[in-house]
Amino acid sequence: MAKKAEASVEDRLRALYDLQLIDSRIDEIRNVRGELPLEVQDLEDEVEGLNTRLENLGINLDLIDDQIKSKKNLMEEAKALIKKYSEQQENVRNNREYNSLTKEVEFQELEIQLAEKHIKEFKVQIDQKKVVIDENKSRLKDRKTHLKHKRSELDAILAETQKEEEALTKKSEDFQKKLDDRLVKAYFRIRNNVKNGLAVVPIERGASGGSFFTIPPQIQVEIASRKKVITDEHSGRILVDAELAKEEKEKMEKMFAKL
16 A cells, blocks of 8 residues: 555656656746737737828818818808898898998908918818828838738747647646646646746755755655655745656656657
8 A cells, every 4th residue: 555655646746747847848838929929919009090180080070061062051151141141231221231231241251261271270270280180100010011021920839839839738637637626726726826826846056957956865865756746835836856857858758758
């Protein structure tokens, strides 16, 4: 029974370290992609934002055109009224009616002047918006070109690594099944809380991998005995002996070469 228990703990340590090697390999592949996926997403968002802004600017131009048409219609109506009132002045019976019509003519003339002023202001707005539209179109063209380049880069990397990443992800799931849920949860908890995602590390020169904290000799002996799962008191990482790590690395490298 004792031998079976010892073998079981050793098997779990090997499976844990194998899982770490697989997940580290996946991390390396994703690091090759680096910030590219985020850059592509940012560029896609920027292009979408520029398209929306250009669409809104186009709508604004249409609204201004409608306002200009409205003012021109108002001017035509005012001119028609001026003609009407001027003709009526020729047939008035007294000064009161004449003065009243004169005021109406003057009011319509003011309406025409005000409409002309507004039309000039609207045309200035149109010119300003056209400048902004040209700037945004230029930027949109530049961003689209940049996005196409970045997408091409990302697609090339994905084409090279996607098959391997998918195979490794499947292997990671398979190796997780070799472990009980408690160990898997502990592994991912540690992995998420340490640098480089290294949850399982070997002893290197008397210290846990990637750490400057020395492991006491007695603890090193216990780790080498492979009778229980031991964690580093400083980093929380699960520790394995150097010989086990070497054996598993050689085994996993052969597996990686076949993917």
